[in-house]
Amino acid sequence: MRYLNYINGQWKEPSTGEYRENLSPHNGAKLGEFPSSAAADLQEAAAAAKQAFPAWKKLSFQQRAAYLQKAAAILKANIQEVGQDLIKEEGKTFTEGMGEANRAVSILEYFAAEARQPLGQVIPSANAETFLYTSRTPLGPVGLITPWNFPIAIPVWKMAPALIYGNTVVIKPADLTPKSVYHVMKAFDEAGLPAGVVNCVFGRGSVIGNELVKHPDIKAISFTGSNQVGRQIQMQAIESGKKVQMEMGGKNPLIVLADADLERAVEIAVGGAFKSTGQKCTATSRVIVEEGIYEAFRDRLVERAKGLKIGDPLDETNYIGPAVSKAQRDGVLEMIEVGKAEATLLCGGEIPAEEELQNGFYVQPTVFENVPQDARIAREEIFGPVIALFKAKDYNEAVKMANDTEYGLSAAICTNNLTMAHRFIEDAEVGLVHVNSETAGTEPQLPFGGNKNSSTGSREQGKSAIEFYTEVKTVYMDRM
Numbered sequence: 001m002r003y004l005n006y007i008n009g010q011w012k013e014p015s016t017g018e019y020r021e022n023l024s025p026h027n028g029a030k031l032g033e034f035p036s037s038a039a040a041d042l043q044e045a046a047a048a049a050k051q052a053f054p055a056w057k058k059l060s061f062q063q064r065a066a067y068l069q070k071a072a073a074i075l076k077a078n079i080q081e082v083g084q085d086l087i088k089e090e091g092k093t094f095t096e097g098m099g100e101a102n103r104a105v106s107i108l109e110y111f112a113a114e115a116r117q118p119l120g121q122v123i124p125s126a127n128a129e130t131f132l133y134t135s136r137t138p139l140g141p142v143g144l145i146t147p148w149n150f151p152i153a154i155p156v157w158k159m160a161p162a163l164i165y166g167n168t169v170v171i172k173p174a175d176l177t178p179k180s181v182y183h184v185m186k187a188f189d190e191a192g193l194p195a196g197v198v199n200c201v202f203g204r205g206s207v208i209g210n211e212l213v214k215h216p217d218i219k220a221i222s223f224t225g226s227n228q229v230g231r232q233i234q235m236q237a238i239e240s241g242k243k244v245q246m247e248m249g250g251k252n253p254l255i256v257l258a259d260a261d262l263e264r265a266v267e268i269a270v271g272g273a274f275k276s277t278g279q280k281c282t283a284t285s286r287v288i289v290e291e292g293i294y295e296a297f298r299d300r301l302v303e304r305a306k307g308l309k310i311g312d313p314l315d316e317t318n319y320i321g322p323a324v325s326k327a328q329r330d331g332v333l334e335m336i337e338v339g340k341a342e343a344t345l346l347c348g349g350e351i352p353a354e355e356e357l358q359n360g361f362y363v364q365p366t367v368f369e370n371v372p373q374d375a376r377i378a379r380e381e382i383f384g385p386v387i388a389l390f391k392a393k394d395y396n397e398a399v400k401m402a403n404d405t406e407y408g409l410s411a412a413i414c415t416n417n418l419t420m421a422h423r424f425i426e427d428a429e430v431g432l433v434h435v436n437s438e439t440a441g442t443e444p445q446l447p448f449g450g451n452k453n454s455s456t457g458s459r460e461q462g463k464s465a466i467e468f469y470t471e472v473k474t475v476y477m478d479r480m
């Protein structure tokens with residue numbers, strides 16, 4: 001089946017007349033054809049978003065919320081199809097794929113509920129007769145550029161706050177996972193969202209993404225993806241006076257202290273590193289274990305990694321699905337080869353041998369030890385199911401290792417000692433800290449984002465989203 005762009009409330013063919021096949025990373029099955037659009041299509045979408053903005057901005061918060069609630073209900077009614085399509089195109093496992101589809105519904109519901117929350121502040125004036133307050137104004141048409149690894153959650157956690165605060169949207173979804181965003185567009189369309197309020201242009205990042213970043217009528221860019229592309233977009237967007245928000249890479253550490261519950265700590269490491277085939281910016285990629293339990297932890301981790309069931313993500317019994325594409329899998333295998341020269345391979349490191357997995361982009365869950373701090377596998381984001389294991393003599397050494405990275409997205413600690421947990425919360429140079437839980441995972445009502453090279457701009461989601469999607473207006477009102 002052929003899918004179309006969504007521009008000015010209509011399904012439109014791309015001006016190029018060209019389409020790209022959407023393929024399953026599990027077996028290469030054809031899932032549909034999506035537009036390979038040109039700059040002209042993006043320009044049409046930006047013009048529609050500009051035209052729709054004044055009327056959308058003038059609606060009350062509750063009128064806008066009603067559209068979000070309707071879209072949430074429509075997605076919910078179709079959740080089986082939405083979740084399964086996501087799983088088919090991205091390759092994440094059944095539980096994670098259905099979980100993410102349901103998360104998209106929750107995010108829409110959460111931001112619809114923001115319509116009933118206080119907005120701005122009342123602040124006492126130096127003058128008894130002056131009333132001072134702050135209000136919030138939307139930015140205008142905003143551009144959203146999203147990755148393939150959370151094909152519905154990330155687009156929705158950018159679109160929902162953009163819309164509730166009165167902005168209009170042009171979104172450029174990842175080329176590898178277009179169908180998940182198609183489902184969101186369909187829900188908005190069926191919810192009767194006014195024409196031009198949301199527009200979606202499918203196509204290549206270097207063409208459509210680039211045009212979106214340069215377009216003079218787009219007032220802000222929110223991007224999630226690689227550091228390389230993010231930095232380039234950031235420079236271009238700032239040059240053209242746009243507000244920017246970038247969520248990029250991670251090299252997230254998990255510290256396991258000697259007092260931790262060993263079984264639970266191993267599960268936390270396995271889940272954080274191997275779920276979604278390690279393709280999360282919040283994935284655990286470094287596990288730093290205190291001396292006293294290092295060997296016991298390592299042996300149990302390797303046993304668990306070897307026992308994980310790999311295969312068809314639609315089969316609920318599988319724990320690991322394929323990488324999203326051949327290029328992604330090849331990149332991970334390349335880093336594993338680098339790792340074999342730098343460190344000791346404990347398990348995995350290969351394409352699984354099973355006959356039925358040969359048509360998909362599978363890679364075994366992999367664990368290395370004896371990893372030098374300056375090894376590439378200790379420093380670079382791999383975005384695959386690979387753990388670098390480190391031994392630390394105590395907490396101080398562990399936290400020093402954890403912070404020895406250019407990234408600062410997420411970090412976790414396993415301990416039963418409350419004092420050590422609090423020390424870690426203070427010491428970890430990251431935006432997200434977990435105690436006795438995986439480095440990955442977010443809830444929509446909380447801020448999401450990192451420090452150092454992981455993020456730029458204000459946080460996404462929760463009460464923080466308003467910072468990016470609005471400007472503050474300060475009002476001085478004197479007596480009439």
Ligand SMILES: NC(=O)C1=CN([C@@H]2O[C@H](COP(=O)(O)OP(=O)(O)OC[C@H]3O[C@@H](n4cnc5c(N)ncnc54)[C@H](O)[C@@H]3O)[C@@H](O)[C@H]2O)C=CC1
Pocket residue numbers: 145146147148149172173174175203204205206207208209210213224225226227229230232233247248249250280281328331381382383
């Ligand atoms: N931090 C994160 O959440 C993510 C990190 N990555 C990392 O990035 C690597 C490559 O994955 P990609 O999907 O290729 O990420 P990417 O950064 O190339 O793509 C992210 C989005 O940006 C768009 N884009 C690409 N070039 C652009 C340009 N010049 N101007 C404007 N938009 C552009 C893409 O089409 C996509 O929608 C992965 O192996 C992983 O290491 C990828 C996805 C998400």
Ligand SMILES: O=C(O)CCC(=O)C(=O)O
Pocket residue numbers: 149150154224279280281282283439440441442
């Ligand atoms: O951990 C999560 O649920 C979200 C992670 C994320 O946003 C990402 O990998 O891009």
